[in-house]
Amino acid sequence: KYNEEQVKRRxxxxxxxxxxxxxxxxxxxxxxxKTELVAGCASVVDFDAAKDGELGVLSNGSTKxxxxxxxxxTPKDDxxxxxxxxxxxxxxxxxxxxxxIFAYGQTGTGKTFTMEGTEANRGVNYRTxxxxxxxxxxxxxxxxxxxxVSVLEVYNEQIRxxxxxxxxxxxxxxxxxxxxxxxxxxxxxxxxxxxxxxNVLQEGxxxxxxxxxxxxxxxxxxxxxxxxxxxxxxxxxxxCTKSKLWLVxxxxxxxxxxxxxxxxxxxxxxxxxxSLSALGDVISALAxxxxxxxxxxxxxxxxxxxxxxxxxxxxxxxxxxxxDQDVSETLSSLTFATRVRGVExxxxxxxxxxNELQKLRTMLEKARQESRSKD
Ligand code: ADP
Ligand code: MG
Numbered sequence: 200k201y202n203e204e205q206v207k208r209r210x211x212x213x214x215x216x217x218x219x220x221x222x223x224x225x226x227x228x229x230x231x232x233k234t235e236l237v238a239g240c241a242s243v244v245d246f247d248a249a250k251d252g253e254l255g256v257l258s259n260g261s262t263k264x265x266x267x268x269x270x271x272x273t274p275k276d277d278x279x280x281x282x283x284x285x286x287x288x289x290x291x292x293x294x295x296x297x298x299x300i301f302a303y304g305q306t307g308t309g310k311t312f313t314m315e316g317t318e319a320n321r322g323v324n325y326r327t328x329x330x331x332x333x334x335x336x337x338x339x340x341x342x343x344x345x346x347x348v349s350v351l352e353v354y355n356e357q358i359r360x361x362x363x364x365x366x367x368x369x370x371x372x373x374x375x376x377x378x379x380x381x382x383x384x385x386x387x388x389x390x391x392x393x394x395x396x397x398n399v400l401q402e403g404x405x406x407x408x409x410x411x412x413x414x415x416x417x418x419x420x421x422x423x424x425x426x427x428x429x430x431x432x433x434x435x436x437x438x439c440t441k442s443k444l445w446l447v448x449x450x451x452x453x454x455x456x457x458x459x460x461x462x463x464x465x466x467x468x469x470x471x472x473x474s475l476s477a478l479g480d481v482i483s484a485l486a487x488x489x490x491x492x493x494x495x496x497x498x499x500x501x502x503x504x505x506x507x508x509x510x511x512x513x514x515x516x517x518x519x520x521x522x523d524q525d526v527s528e529t530l531s532s533l534t535f536a537t538r539v540r541g542v543e544x545x546x547x548x549x550x551x552x553x554n555e556l557q558k559l560r561t562m563l564e565k566a567r568q569e570s571r572s573k574d
Contacts (some may be wrong), residue, residue, distance in 0.1 A: 200460060200536075201526070204273045204566070204569075204570055206245070206429060207429075207566060210560060212528050214360070217222070221381065221510065221511065221512045221513060222482070222512075222513045222514075222515070222540065223270075223288065223512075223513070223514045223515070224267045224268045224269055224514075224515045224517060224536050224537075224539055224540040225268060225270040225271075225272065225281070225285070225377060225514065225515070225516050225517070226254060226266070226268045226270065226271045226516075226519065226533070226536065227272040227273075227276070227281065227285065227309060227313060227444050227517070227518050227519070227520050228244055228246075228271065228272065228273065228274055228518075228519045228520070229274055229309040229312070229518070229519075229520060229521070230360055230521070231274075231521055231522060234520050235524070235574070236529065240522040240523055240524055241522075241523045241530070242521035242522065242523075243521065243522070244256055244257075244259070244519065244521045244529075245257065245278055246271065248465075249271040249272070249323035250265055250510055250515075251268050252268050252269055252270055252271050253265060253266065253268075253271065254268075254271045254494055254535065255502075256526065256529060256530060257526075258297075258526055258527075258530060264530065264533075266533045266536075267543060267557075268536065268540060269530045269540070270284055270445075270516070274521065277320075278313075278316055278320050278326070278488075280324070280557070281313065281516075282323060282326045284326075285300065285323055286326075286330055288445060288512050288514050289327045290331070290332070290334060291344075291421075291506065291512060292331070292381050292427070292429050292442050292443070292444040293334055293335065293338070293344065293429060293442075293535050293569065295330060295431065295440040295442050295514055296442060296510065296511060296513075297442050297444070297505050297506040297512075298442075298443075298506060298511060298513075299325075299444075299445040299447070299503055299507055299511065299512070299513045299514070299538035300314075300323065300444075300445065300446050300447065300504035300513075300514045300515075300516070301445070301446075301447035301449055301478075301514075302314050302447070302449060302510060302515075302516040303436070303452060303515055303516065303517050303518065303535065303536065304449075304451070304516075304518030304519060305447050305451055305452055305453045305519075305520065305525060305528040305529070305532060306419040306451030306453055306468075306518050307451075307520065308517070308518035308519055308532075309518045310448050310449065310518050310523075311418070311423075311448055312324055312347060312477050312511075313516050313518060313541045314423075314447075314448045314516075315404075315448065316402075318539065319570040322428050323446060324400065324425055324446050325393075325396070325397070325400065326443050327395045327427070327444070327446065328346075328390070328393060329350075329396075330426070331344075331385060331391050331427070331429070332346075332393055334391065340432055341433065342432065342436065343431070343432045343447055344429060344430065344431050344432075345389070345429070345431075346389070346390055346428070346429055346430075347384075347387040347388060347389045347390065347427070347428045347430075348387070348396065348399050348425065348426070348427055348428075349362065349385050349386060349387050349388070349390050349425075349426045349428075350362050350399065350400070350402075350403030350423075350424070350425055350426075351370075351382075351385070351423075351424050351426070351502075352407060352421050352422065352423055352424070353421060353422040353424065353474070353498050353502070354420065354421035354468050355421075355442045355466060355498055356470050356473075356474075356497070356498050357370075357498070358370040358372075358382065358385075358498060358502075359492035360382075360384075360385050360386055361402070361403040361406040361563055362388055362402060362403060362406070363385075368384055368429060370382050370384065370385065370532075371383070372498070372501050372502060378505075379505055380445065380501070380502065380504050387428065395442065400425075401496045403423075403425070403501055404448050407423065412479075419450060419451040419472060420448060420450050420451065420467050421450055422448070422449050422450050422474065422499055423447070423448040424445060424446070424447045424502065425445070425446040425447070426443060426444070426445055426446075427443065427444040427445075427446070427477040428441065428443055429442050429443070429444065432436060437509055440456065441503055443506055444506070445503055445506050447499075447503070449450035449475065449478075449499075450471045450474070450475070451471070451529070452471075452475055452528070452532055452535070453528050454528075454531075456469050468534075473496070473497055474497035474498065474499040474500070474552055475499075475535075477493065477496040477499065477500045478497070478499060478503075479487075479535060479538060479539065480493055480496065480499055480509055481493060481494055481496075481500045481508075482507065482513070482538075482539050483506045483539075483541070485507065486541060494507075501544055502521065508537060515536060515539055515540075517532050517533065517534055517536035518532070519533065519536070527569055534544075553568060
């Protein structure tokens with residue numbers, strides 16, 4: 200049972216969330232690598248105001264460009280810190296929201312580290328499922344949940360099912376009668392515990408390596424997409440809901456030097472550019488409340504359609520390198536991310552002006568402090 204004060208705090212918290220919109224951008228910077236240290240690379244990123252979601256990037260050695268996001272992680276922040284902030288968003292899939300989380304950035308900046316992580320240092324994908332199981336257990340008296348997982352890859356505008364045993368099947372996106380986009384024939388693995396999830400994720404990773412002679416290169420040029428379908432039944436009312444969570448490790452956003460790009464590499468580069476800019480276009484069309492949202496311009500946005508826009512929630516990790524050698528890619532990623540984040544400041548959202556938001560925040564903080572001093 201909640202007391203009156205908690206209800207009031209909850210309400211304020213929701214108002215703040217509402218005013219902030221459904222899109223969050225978190226910026227994560229990896230540490231300088233050993234190779235970079237040996238080569239004498241310096242960090243150009245300043246984290247003095249990271250606590251306030253701000254970071255500065257030194258370009259041309261002297262001018263500092265400032266950026267603001269919903270969170271900024273320094274190279275010292277670990278997987279637990281990052282997941283703690285992402286958790287409320289992923290968990291909302293159990294309340295019937297569609298959610299999309301994606302990692303964007305140049306190759307080598309930690310997209311895979313953030314999403315997949317390593318066995319000793321697991322990332323968002325694994326932690327998300329772990330949390331979904333934990334909460335569904337907590338709620339077992341009121342809800343039954345059924346969770347299933349699909350793992351796919353989009354490479355050169357072609358979808359590959361990484362859990363399929365037969366790989367030659369041509370996969371197309373269809374709109375289902377219940378409104379969800381789906382891919383007929385795709386494997387949906389039912390998972391009941393975290394061990395099964397781990398097995399499925401491993402299976403997906405090893406399938407990704409099949410047929411490519413350089414796994415790292417291949418994965419930097421394809422989008423790796425984990426789709427989690429949650430079917431919930433309310434045991435008291437009998438209501439059933441279905442919601443979808445996408446966890447996406449995007450292809451590297453780096454521009455290739457013009458001289459490098461020929462033949463197959465040119466086609467790859469064009470497809471990557473096309474899908475990443477389509478993603479930017481969709482989000483900015485949503486921001487501007489355009490009557491036409493160009494979901495169909497790439498396989499990536501078409502697949503994500505149910506989880507971008509409407510009342511669905513989106514979280515973008517913009518991953519950056521601290522190194523002076525990467526500064527131009529870093530600036531370009533941060534600019535893209537700023538455009539994405541601009542959604543909540545779009546013309547419609549602006550109706551809730553920043554003063555109002557600030558007032559709500561202050562009230563919420565005061566309510567929190569009051570309750571703390573009572574404890
Ligand atoms: P991407 O997927 O963007 O190409 P990776 O996730 O493969 O990049 O990361 C590149 C390298 O940097 C990997 O060796 C990874 O372990 C390391 N790395 C990335 N982010 C971090 C971090 N926050 N802390 C420690 N190491 C990191
Ligand atoms: Mg990667």
